[in-house]
Amino acid sequence: MVRYITIFLTACLPIFFIAPYVVIPSYAEEYSFDLSEIEKKPYHLGGHMELKPYIFMSDKDARLYKLRYYNRNEGDIIDEYHAELQLEGGIEKGITRLFVRTNTDYNKSHIEESQRIAIYEGYISLKPSSSVTIDIGKKTFKWGKGYAWNPAAFIDRPKNPDDPELSLEGFIAASGDYIKSFDGQLKTVSFTPVLIPVYEQINDSFGEINRLNLAGRLYLLLYDTDIDFNILTGGSKTPRYGMDFSRNIATNFETHGEFAFIDNFKKRIVDRDGGFSESEYDAVSYLIGIRYLTEKDTTYIAEYYQNEADFTSGEMRDYFLFIDKGYNSYISSGSDAILKRASSITEGSYGRINPMKDYLYLRISQKEPFDILYFTPSITGLLNITDRSYSLIPEFLYTAVTNLELRLRAAIASGERLSEYGEKPSDYRIEFRARYYF
Template identity: 65%
Template sequence: MEEYNSTLQLDGSYEKGIAGLYFKSNTDIRKSYLGWSEETTLFEGYISIKPSSSITFDIGKKTLKWGKGYAWNPVAFIDRPKNPEDTALALEGFTVVSADYIKSFDGSLKTISFTPVLIPAYKDINEKFGKLDELNFAGKLYLLYYDTDIDFMFLTGGSKSTRYGFDFSKNITTNFEMHGELAFIKDFNKKLIDNAGQVSERKDDITSYLLGIRCLTKSDTTYILEYYHNGTGFGANEMGDYFSFIDTAYDTFISSKDDSQLQKALNITEVSYGRTNPMRDYLYLRISQKEPFDILYFTPSLTSIFNINDTSYTLSPELLYSGIT
């Protein structure tokens, strides 16, 4: 069965005086046996006002891009999750009202900035952010201290449980960087299903964290290695029960044409198990080589994601040529 997919992204900006308008759209086009389909989504569209060099106000749909990790960002409380197999993909933002205040100093503390964010969640406004009819508040404090980037962030409100985060990035040498993230989520609600199809909920305080390095060699080879512990994820036994129930539901459908169990599996997948990288512990490795054999604008790379809990893995080669823009 053949299927063809293509994506078109447009972005632009207009600035005049202290104001600016920014947008980014995404159009997905698909050709399958069902015919042609097209969907266009506004990923970002916001107005920015900068009354002084130290203060900026933004209102509209945008991505905040919190976190220092390349493949995962457990502290990105207001952003949609990345695709770790293609981290360069643009993400759809949420509608927010935010400000940014920045101040520089002489001494060991070189820069400080604070970013407060309001995130409404109502019908037709951020419907997928969480519980509706709530106004959420988040904030990020940034410090540049002794050449180390440090962030402290939080999110509170009725749409999601309260959460706190911390991240850092430090260049140990010119070509060797270390980064990390730590997130603490209070009263995280996890939905589970056992092999008999019984659905249950468990509420716990959880911790997620990431630690990684980025190294550039003299031959222009870049290595990125990250370990990610997903505190919201499922253990091997929990995933085993989930897959066992799906197998049973499928056998029931084949024998009796009763699809109620399959529908139940679909529902729990959509709200719980269907996330990217749903288990607890992962390794990420990306190796890229800039212009091998002196081929200008050519960068081949290889990306692997290893699931420590069940030993499964993905291996994704990539050939990038940027000579045509």
């Protein structure tokens, strides 16, 4: 174990800590502004590439470890490697713009080596005036105001609260934006209707197939407050209605919230013996949060999130005990049939990010402490209020070199047995990420 950590840190840390002292040639005192830099081209190409090695310290007694590695001995330390290439390009002519963003992932672990190429976004945008935009193609919509969660973002894929700023894959849709500005307390109104077809091979991860879904968002800037009203209907998911808001209370204090009502939500749960049952009810989900900046450049982001559509601690315990049953059956008989069933329901619902009802999120980041420019340490805490388990993520971010971002972070998952974070396959994780933009 010590050997693995030593190798990992030897590989990563020098890059991180030497970087601040790399001397970049100084320019002459005269300031220059080369006008060729600002010449607009009809096309645009760019993107980023990143390398991310990480190591896990296994919790071999955790149910999710048993579920994933039941038939192999992975040892105490598991090392994995991730590489990503994200390319984006755009062509603009008159009122028309074509934009494409692709994402190529490469992952290597002891178990497998995998690669996935996906078009995250790819759409044609028509802009006949500054008030109207029509987009057709694959697009991410980014609704909602929350930082870690967005219960009112009905047509986006869920964010990962451990890394909420990662870009997400969109859905194929036709959408429009109509914007109108006013003088007075109501400054802006905009309306965004969206059509989302869900058929085999088209958005089939969105929900029930063979449906044409209609979503809409009405945005108001009213009394210096951003307010959105969202709706989704059409059958792939049960109808849902939402609203969100955001407002600056002071020059250094922002507050935001989201609310969602899901009509006739269907929840499927498994009991400890593997029996399924389904219940249907109207579910409410909401989030409230703040962002606060102190005089010393410390930023606090705090959010409370509740989701009635998610699982209770009793339901999660039953799911973990079902995994136990499958594992015991594998040990005694060599049959992994029950564990395979458990794996399939994990992918479907229990394995989603933050599957339980009540969470608290807190992120504290300090800009440039000890006069180290472009250095931002932070710590993020995620508490599952229902079962008192938590995750803690200390992080160092360094961005002194133009277009290069270096990030070192650890993640600690802790909780009692049969709790969300207590049953994670690893208790500790160390990760280094080098990302270069071009």
